[in-house]
Amino acid sequence: MTKFARARFWRDRRTTVLALMGLLAVLISFGAQSLKDLNQWHEQQLRVLRDGTWFTLQAQAHFSRLMVDLDRYAEGDPTVTHDALMLQFEVFWSRVDVFSFEQAAVVFLGENGVQDFVRSSLAVLRRTEPGLQALHAGDAVAAATIRRQLDDVGSALSTLSLTINAKQVNSLQTNDARSAALFRRVSFGMAATAATGVILVLMLLSAMRQQQRHLKTALAAERQVSTAKADLHAVIDSLPAIISARDQAGRYLFVNRSFAQFFGVSQTATIGSAYPPQGMLAPPTGADMPSGGHGGYHEVEVTAHDGKKRTMLMTDVPLRDAGPNPDRTVRIALDITERKEAENRIRFLAECDVLTGVPNRAFLLDHLDKLLRQRPQPLLSLTIVDLDDFKAVNEMLGHSAGDALLVALALRLGEGEGNHMICRLGGDEFAILSQGVRSDRAAMAQAEALQLRLHQPFIINDNVVHISASLGLAMTHRESSTTADLLRNAAIALASAKSKGRGRIASFTASLAAQHTHRKRLEADLHGALANGTELRLEYQPKFELSMRQLTGFETLLRWDHPQLGPISPSVFVPIAEEIGLIGRLGSWVITEAARQIAEWEGRGLASWLKFAVNLSAAQFIHGDIVSSTIGILRTAGVRPDRLSIEITESILMRDVVRASDALKRFREHGIGVSIDDFGTGFSSLSYLVQFPFDELKIDRHFVRTMLHSPAARAVVRSVIDLARSLEATVVAEGIENERQLIALHDMGCRLGQGFFLSEPLRPAAAALLMEGCRALAVAS
Amino acid sequence: MNRRLFLGLGAYAASGTSDMVETARIQEEIPGHLVIRGAIDAALGGETIYELPRLQQLPSVSFKTITPWTTGAHTFKGVNLKTLMAAVGARGSIVRATALNDYAITIDLSDSAASLAIVAYEEDGQPIRVRDKGPLWILFPFSDHPELLTDRVEGWSIWQLDAIEVLAP
Numbered sequence: 001m002t003k004f005a006r007a008r009f010w011r012d013r014r015t016t017v018l019a020l021m022g023l024l025a026v027l028i029s030f031g032a033q034s035l036k037d038l039n040q041w042h043e044q045q046l047r048v049l050r051d052g053t054w055f056t057l058q059a060q061a062h063f064s065r066l067m068v069d070l071d072r073y074a075e076g077d078p079t080v081t082h083d084a085l086m087l088q089f090e091v092f093w094s095r096v097d098v099f100s101f102e103q104a105a106v107v108f109l110g111e112n113g114v115q116d117f118v119r120s121s122l123a124v125l126r127r128t129e130p131g132l133q134a135l136h137a138g139d140a141v142a143a144a145t146i147r148r149q150l151d152d153v154g155s156a157l158s159t160l161s162l163t164i165n166a167k168q169v170n171s172l173q174t175n176d177a178r179s180a181a182l183f184r185r186v187s188f189g190m191a192a193t194a195a196t197g198v199i200l201v202l203m204l205l206s207a208m209r210q211q212q213r214h215l216k217t218a219l220a221a222e223r224q225v226s227t228a229k230a231d232l233h234a235v236i237d238s239l240p241a242i243i244s245a246r247d248q249a250g251r252y253l254f255v256n257r258s259f260a261q262f263f264g265v266s267q268t269a270t271i272g273s274a275y276p277p278q279g280m281l282a283p284p285t286g287a288d289m290p291s292g293g294h295g296g297y298h299e300v301e302v303t304a305h306d307g308k309k310r311t312m313l314m315t316d317v318p319l320r321d322a323g324p325n326p327d328r329t330v331r332i333a334l335d336i337t338e339r340k341e342a343e344n345r346i347r348f349l350a351e352c353d354v355l356t357g358v359p360n361r362a363f364l365l366d367h368l369d370k371l372l373r374q375r376p377q378p379l380l381s382l383t384i385v386d387l388d389d390f391k392a393v394n395e396m397l398g399h400s401a402g403d404a405l406l407v408a409l410a411l412r413l414g415e416g417e418g419n420h421m422i423c424r425l426g427g428d429e430f431a432i433l434s435q436g437v438r439s440d441r442a443a444m445a446q447a448e449a450l451q452l453r454l455h456q457p458f459i460i461n462d463n464v465v466h467i468s469a470s471l472g473l474a475m476t477h478r479e480s481s482t483t484a485d486l487l488r489n490a491a492i493a494l495a496s497a498k499s500k501g502r503g504r505i506a507s508f509t510a511s512l513a514a515q516h517t518h519r520k521r522l523e524a525d526l527h528g529a530l531a532n533g534t535e536l537r538l539e540y541q542p543k544f545e546l547s548m549r550q551l552t553g554f555e556t557l558l559r560w561d562h563p564q565l566g567p568i569s570p571s572v573f574v575p576i577a578e579e580i581g582l583i584g585r586l587g588s589w590v591i592t593e594a595a596r597q598i599a600e601w602e603g604r605g606l607a608s609w610l611k612f613a614v615n616l617s618a619a620q621f622i623h624g625d626i627v628s629s630t631i632g633i634l635r636t637a638g639v640r641p642d643r644l645s646i647e648i649t650e651s652i653l654m655r656d657v658v659r660a661s662d663a664l665k666r667f668r669e670h671g672i673g674v675s676i677d678d679f680g681t682g683f684s685s686l687s688y689l690v691q692f693p694f695d696e697l698k699i700d701r702h703f704v705r706t707m708l709h710s711p712a713a714r715a716v717v718r719s720v721i722d723l724a725r726s727l728e729a730t731v732v733a734e735g736i737e738n739e740r741q742l743i744a745l746h747d748m749g750c751r752l753g754q755g756f757f758l759s760e761p762l763r764p765a766a767a768a769l770l771m772e773g774c775r776a777l778a779v780a781s
Numbered sequence: 782m783n784r785r786l787f788l789g790l791g792a793y794a795a796s797g798t799s800d801m802v803e804t805a806r807i808q809e810e811i812p813g814h815l816v817i818r819g820a821i822d823a824a825l826g827g828e829t830i831y832e833l834p835r836l837q838q839l840p841s842v843s844f845k846t847i848t849p850w851t852t853g854a855h856t857f858k859g860v861n862l863k864t865l866m867a868a869v870g871a872r873g874s875i876v877r878a879t880a881l882n883d884y885a886i887t888i889d890l891s892d893s894a895a896s897l898a899i900v901a902y903e904e905d906g907q908p909i910r911v912r913d914k915g916p917l918w919i920l921f922p923f924s925d926h927p928e929l930l931t932d933r934v935e936g937w938s939i940w941q942l943d944a945i946e947v948l949a950p
Contacts, residue, residue: 090910091881091882091911091912094911101849
């Protein structure tokens, strides 16, 4: 090519560039505009939704405050003066009046709806005013009339709140569709911008190379190249996207102005260097480079030079001159942080509790975060309220009644005094956030008052419903509380309240925290113990025939030797395993280990006439097919099913009678014996009990221990023995501790027993010795 | 209107007093009194109360304006907020204003918009009733300065103004 040809080439090229630039400018502005539209639209939605929720909440809160003051004044409470009462009235008036100017109200109710609400509510207030003006402290009768009148405003507010909530959900659904359409446009815009960017950068790189290669060529040609390059630079710099190109070694060939601004670096200094190397915007290099096409769009979080986290929509386009491996990568990223935030925000508002019209969990978290960031940190107390046995209400009265109860409950929770916010955490769990509670004692007093209110019956669909609830409360302390702390502490307190029974209140304390930590540790360690298998082992509690003291079988007992804490009782770790969903694995471990041990002893000619019992827990029994899994384990170990028996407690049977009865039948069909453990403690119902097929009843150790002193215990033992006999089951006494107990049991007709007096639980080696002794005895006799 | 929510949160956060304390406070500070406390002239002992007559003694400012919370234009009269802050010898430029309805907002006096703020005590020549957002209302000449109709300045327009705390600089 001659110098002049080259110059013409670039002149022609420049025309192409300009034409392309025109087209690209359209595409780019389309993409950028879509993004801007979406952001603005989201913000607007956000505002309306937020306001819709809040202004009704505020008005409702003030309404309840006015009512509380009215009641106190009517009771002659000296802390509420007439002036103070009138002031609350005035403030509430202004809260109603302001609805006329709330855009959200108009959006949700329509112009007429809002005006109707304001007009009728103000009419009530106007009617009430003279009576309130003339009200004397302690005049409960007149106050009651006023209260009735004002109640109309209160219920109008509740209706309003429910309407807004319902409409929010509808409008959110509509909005989602619109949002999706807009987002498609944005994606298209992004794709257009990306394609544009890549073409431009390609041209620019090519122009740069041309310029270098032909530095010594005719001045005119060089100038043409330079101008083309400057034009391209200008266009790429004006793009709202962050654009960079890197070579295989990770050096920047090009970065645009947005890139430099974002990372706080200079464009000229960055080109040729590998900085900024950290940051997720650094494109992949070498082997990381995508091998073909472009890798699609990703949302990534990137830290800008000011340390702020931004969300970017990003794509990489590998470029190659020759050969299969890309040698350059162009990366294009758009900052979509605002849209992300708006989206997140809308999502969280969408979860606002529709049923009860109170804020939801997300709202509470957000709100707590804001409060706890303040310095000085406000004094807060958080109470979690959990209904005891809400399931029963649903089952007895139906789900719509259950819902009605939750709505009524939310209202009742809101009736208390003081500055608080009610929130539905989910299901039948509510939270009450109170401010300005100065001491644990005050918080406890509030919780007790709340408990009393909850004990008042609810009228749900003409049914009188009594409920009880467990309350867990926690307070902020020493400026160091976080939202997570407060919620966790309240949840710990709630768990403690629930563990004590129904209708209890527990306050979070350091010792509860310690218990909780201990418990968390056990949970984690239990996982570990199951994984390594070395900390768990079985012991064997021998069962004897009482008259001849002959060995008849063993009950296997699970033991956990914690490497640091020493032996942990099954009564501690089995319930934990049930709660954290480990019981299935733990149960399988026990059966597997027992089967392995039985097989080993059988191989040594021991124990072939003895039965081994394993305990099954409720969770194991109810979830999954325990019968098939047990048979499977025995088959794998090569142990006959009739060597095994299972022990279950009465209470397990009562949880799901049909299922339990079915499982027991199947166990017995396989020859696995069924033994009912701790019999007498649950003492449910004989008619229930006879539905279950079983071979053995075990008398609870409590009755055995007290039978010599307590006629009642003795009566229980006797009736269990009689019952077993009439049902043709054997009976085993547990926990025999001395000879007198043994003799008494024998005299009452109990044939079998176990306990320390006969033998303590044995490790496998000792159990083997006992079996060998018995065999010798059997052979000898 | 946007301010309601925003402020709702703020108000909730700010009202960290028990009901009893709250009631007592309302009794002490009956409407028409503005309590100013915090980083103010040491001679005032950390807190001073402005009753209506005392406010009226300060130079007054009037303007006619529309607001997002009223119908039509009204004439408001009051004292310029910065004048008032100068009168109490405020040492900081960040103030926290709280209202009878528990609304609270932080205002940056060094912002140019804040120099236009008044603590209004009269609307169309009459004292303002609590139900009409009185007796004291921080307001801006929105009609003369439409650029002030932003979320931030609307948020500063606290009605039923009850107390101002000057935060230490």
